[in-house]
Structure formats: structure tokens, C-alpha cells
Amino acid sequence: MKKETEVSAVSSSSTQVGIVGGGPAGLMLSHLLDRAGIDNIVIDNRTRGEIESTVRAGILEVDSVNLLVDTGVSDRVFRDGHAHEGIELRFGGENHRIDFKSLVGESAWLYPQTDVFIDLADSRERDGADVRFGIGGVRVSDATADRPSITYSDDQGEHEIHCDYLVGADGSRSICRHEMPESQRRHFFKEYPFAWFGFLVEAPPSAPELVYVHSDRGFALISQRTDSLQRMYFQCDPDEDVAKWSDDRIWEEMQARVAGADGFSLKEGPISDQAVLRFRSFVCEPMRYGSMVLAGDAAHTVPPTGAKGLNLALADVKILAEVLERSVAADDKTILDDYGPRALDRVWRAQQFSYWMTTMLHTLPEADDYDNARQVAELASVVSSVPGSTYLAEAYTGWPGRD
Secondary structure, three states, X not given: OOEEEEEOOEEEEEEEEEEEOOOHHHHHHHHHHHHOOOOEEEEOOOOHHHHHOOOOOOEEOHHHHHHHHHOOOOXXXXXXXXXXOEEEEEEOOEEEEEEHHHHHOOOEEEOOHHHHHHHHHHHHHHOOXXXXXXXXXXXXXXXXXXXXXXXXXXXXXXXXXXXXXXEEOOOOOOOOHHHOOHHHOEEEEEEEEEEEEEEEEEOOOOOOOOEEEOOOOOOEEEOOOOOOEEEEEEEEOOOOOHHHOOHHHHHHHHHHHHOOOOOOOOOOOOEEEEEEEEEEEEEEEOOXXXXXXXXXXXXXXOOHHHXXXXXXXXXXXXXXXXXXXXXXXXXXXXXXXXXXXXXXXHHHHHHHHHHHHHHHHOOOOOOOHHHHHHHXXXXXXXXXXXXXXXXXXXXXXXXXXXX
16 A cells, blocks of 8 residues: 655655656556555656646547547547548548458547547546646666665645656657667668648538548658548658648648549648657567566657557557566566567567558658659559458557457
8 A cells, every 4th residue: 555654854655666757658557456456656757737638649549449448538539539440541532441340340439539648647536546737856776676766846845756667658759769779779770851841721621531641742641530520641851840830821732642533632621730740669678677567658659640549558558467466466577578479479460551651651851753653553452352452450449359
């Protein structure tokens, strides 16, 4: 159980699992550990409001939906989310549908990450969890010791948390990851020579499902948020200045990228929330260092083309919760060694799928006519082949039935 003491104006807490990072990964892990009777504390330097206001991707794999619903977080995804039974690959000015339901028997769900976070935060509050948002000066130490520690400050002063296990779920700029000496970790990293210009549109949906567009002018993605608010993206230079893009210029470019003989066009409306999203792929191995483990973006990131980031984070903590439960029950931290290899199996499959989707759909800076024609041939091979379409459907929906 948690114990609170105060010595020299520094409050001290004790718990079994200290979790750095109160995003979806950290909160879901906290929820799963509570269900297993394992005490935990979650901290995050962001306020709850700051996390809720961050716009993120909104595609959930079937296993992510089941994790939210079956563990009692919330079933709101079934009320406010939208099941998508496929996607459109648009190239050569025509749409080609990948029918997930007929190919693999599953759907993907359109449900914003903000709503996933709200569901988890509400659930943690409902269950009386110890989640501390809006703190500062976070430091972690003694990761290889039996009792690592987390220190931070807030308006009440300095605080220290002693824990048996330390979990770094603190995002791509993880302070926990840097506790692992460089000599004992290996980084796999790729930066792509393009980015996404993303924006919100106040308009009805332009299509019933997501549309992934390959064009001579570059990639575009037509996504949705609600019945009246849509999210769209187009490929751009990583250093693109959003201030140079008026609404009229954005619409001219987007309409040109989706134009085709079939007459498809986008429903226009006022634009807001413009931002440039850089593309990176990253994996840190191993995912365990002493009494510390990493989860989610702290251990790996993917480009957004395959909609894998949030889903990988939730898959990580599902495995981690089970491994921690066994480790606590046996009082044996060597069991933590099971976590990384199991999680990384899915991580690398997702890396490959995200890289494939990205390189198949985007125009490389030095691409010539041959490169563009080869991409079209690859897309045509995928949509005209049942095995090719099935691979895409299986990977996009999250390899249903496979741990």
C-alpha cells in the first residue's frame, strides 16, 4: 500500500509500480495493474487539460477497442466511434476499396486519441487511482536498484516516490529512456524526407471511410473526426511554413491531389489547427533496464501512415501488465525479460507495415517518372490481389487474434 511521510519538507510515497507518463499508455497500464491488485502511482508534467487539447490520430485496431471495453474502461467507443470496414486507396484518379470485413472479418474504429485519453482519465478518477497531473522537475534514479525512485515538484513542494518497478511511458522525449546508458541500448532510427501538413476542416465528411491518395503532386489523406469536423493531410516539405498557406491555397492543392476522371472532390469549409508533422521511425532495444521498462513512444515511434502509434502503446501495456503481475507474484524481476521480446515482435511488424505504406504512397524528393510509375504498379498489384489486399487489411486492423 502507499505510504506517505514527510521529512525536511520533502514528501515521500511508496508504491509497487511508479509510472512516468499519464497518457493513454500510462493510464491503461495503471488500470490493468489495479485490476490485478497491484498498487501504482502515475505522474505527468502536463495537466489533464493540456493532454485533452492535443489533437492526435484516431484509428483503433480491434484489439485496442476490446481492451477498452472488456476491461471496463468504457464502451463509449461503440456509441461515439465509427466502425470502418475498409479504406480507399486512390491512385490514377480512381478509388480502390480494401474491404477489411470481407478479407479478415474485422473493422478498424475511428475514435480520436483524445477520447481514448478522456475515457481512461475518467476511469482512473472513478476508481480512485493516484494520478498526479501538472507536476514539474521530474527525475528518475536508481533504475538498476531494487527500489528505483522518481522525484518531482509541484506547488506543494518536493516529492519522492519509491517503487519496486519503474515504467517509462513518457513519450518520444522520454527521460526514463535516457537512464539507460548508451552502451547498453541500441537505437534504430529513420527520418523521412517529407512531412504531413495537417489541418481541421469544418465541413461534412468527403467520404464514408478514410481515403489514402497517391498522386503526381504527392500524398494526401482524407480522414474524419465528427459529422461536422474533418481532419485532412497532404505531403509537404518538413520545413514547410504553415503561415504561407491560405485556406484558398490549401483547397486548391488538396482538390488537385484528389482530382480524377470519376469526379471525386472534397467538401470544403473553414480551416483551422494547421500544423506540420515530421516523419520518424524509431525503436529502442532492449525495453528493460534493471527495474525499469519502457512502453509506447518512449520505446518506439512510427510514421502515422499505418495508424499504429497509439495501438502499439496499448499493445505494449497489455503485455506489460501480465508480465508485471507474474513478476510481483513470484517476487522475481527476471520475469521482466519476457516483456521486451514479446512487445518487439509486434513493434517490428508495425514498423515494416508503416514503412511500406509510407514509401508506397508518398513521392520521394528525387523521384522520377520511373519511380512514380513503379509506385502505381505496386498499388495496382495490392488492390488486384486477394493476398495483397488481405495483408494490408490484416495489418491495418492489427493482426486480429495474434498476441
